[in-house]
Amino acid sequence: MVVKIKDLFSLEKIINSGQCFRGVRLEDGSFRFIYREHVLYIKKIDETDYDVSCDKEDWENIWAPYFDLKTDYKAISEEFKKSGNPFIKKVTEIGAGIRILKQDSWETLISFIISQNKNIPAIRTSIELLCENFGSPIQTKKERLYAFPEPKDLEEISPEKLREFKVGYRDQYIIDAREKVLSGKLDLNLIDSLETRALIEVLKTVYGVGEKVANCIALFSYHRLDAVPKDVWIKRSIKEDFKGIDYYSDFKESAGVLQQYIFYSKVGEKK
DNA sequence: CCCCAGGCTTAAT
DNA sequence: ATTAAGCATGGG
Numbered sequence: 001m002v003v004k005i006k007d008l009f010s011l012e013k014i015i016n017s018g019q020c021f022r023g024v025r026l027e028d029g030s031f032r033f034i035y036r037e038h039v040l041y042i043k044k045i046d047e048t049d050y051d052v053s054c055d056k057e058d059w060e061n062i063w064a065p066y067f068d069l070k071t072d073y074k075a076i077s078e079e080f081k082k083s084g085n086p087f088i089k090k091v092t093e094i095g096a097g098i099r100i101l102k103q104d105s106w107e108t109l110i111s112f113i114i115s116q117n118k119n120i121p122a123i124r125t126s127i128e129l130l131c132e133n134f135g136s137p138i139q140t141k142k143e144r145l146y147a148f149p150e151p152k153d154l155e156e157i158s159p160e161k162l163r164e165f166k167v168g169y170r171d172q173y174i175i176d177a178r179e180k181v182l183s184g185k186l187d188l189n190l191i192d193s194l195e196t197r198a199l200i201e202v203l204k205t206v207y208g209v210g211e212k213v214a215n216c217i218a219l220f221s222y223h224r225l226d227a228v229p230k231d232v233w234i235k236r237s238i239k240e241d242f243k244g245i246d247y248y249s250d251f252k253e254s255a256g257v258l259q260q261y262i263f264y265s266k267v268g269e270k271k
Numbered sequence: 272c273c274c275c276a277g278g279c280t281t282a283a284t
Numbered sequence: 285a286t287t288a289a290g291c292a293t294g295g296g
Contacts, residue, residue: 018277019277112277113279115276115277115278116276116277116278116279117275117276117277117278117279117291117292117293118276118277118278118292118293118294118295119275119276119277119294119295119296120276120277120295121294121295121296122276122293122294122295123276123277125294125295126293126294163292163293166292166293166294167292167293168291168292168293168294169279169290169291169292169293170279170291170292171292173279207279207280208278208279208280209279210278210279210280211278211279212277212278212279213277213278213279216277229277230277231276231277231278232275232276232277232278233276233277234277263277267277
């Protein structure tokens with residue numbers, strides 16, 4: 001099936017922007033994304049047309065929201081450029097086409113717990129190992145894949161076993177996240193009703209989830225565009241590109257998007 | 272072999 | 285409130 005996506009949509013930039021770890025570009029130039037048990041193959045066929053492997057219903061209910069097609073990124077970009085700051089203008093152009101994905105909250109929680117103090121290739125390796133060993137198999141027309149393991153899929157796993165999948169010292173963090181979710185102490189659906197700051201505070205009650213990881217989860221799965229994760233790259237950028245001034249506060253509602261453009265311009269663009 | 276990575280917890284100041 | 289060590293492990 002063919003869908004139209006107007007503009008400011010780049011699959012290449014999305015998978016290299018450090019917000020998702022399982023999206024890939026395949027040999028034939030198409031891209032593959034996995035959301036829970038759903039797999040999407042998507043290929044650009046001309047300026048506005050994309051060939052997608054799903055039906056209309058799944059596109060509208062799952063993938064269009066996943067890619068955040070409703071948000072007006074053109075308007076957000078204009079707002080950034082109006083700031084008059086040449087650095088902001090530059091990264092807005094470099095990042096044009098990135099969307100803030102709306103990913104599964106459990107997967108995002110665990111993925112960003114794993115992400116701490118790792119580089120992106122290492123994060124991908126660890127996550128894929130977990131999926132292959134504990135996720136539900138998914139058979140598509142061309143390949144056998146695995147969903148990201150659900151909390152129950154990890155119910156029996158020991159810290160020692162977790163370390164076989166390269167999570168290192170983060171084993172106890174994953175165990176605590178699993179315990180809180182399975183016991184109902186943390187309801188990942190319910191907390192969506194909280195405003196951003198309160199949401200981040202609740203996420204931080206999980207052992208091993210700090211300010212930065214909580215902001216990533218808020219931004220990349222709860223779609224809080226006002227959340228601004230500050231990792232080593234962004235902190236460095238605040239020092240070097242903004243002379244220590246926190247410009248993000250100027251763009252309250254969409255500061256997280258600016259943050260993502262900057263992260264991509266520092267890390268993703270080199271690929 | 273060395274340094275760094277989408278950091279956090281804990282202990283010491 | 286701020287700072288520092290310690291943490292597992294792979295990538296460059």
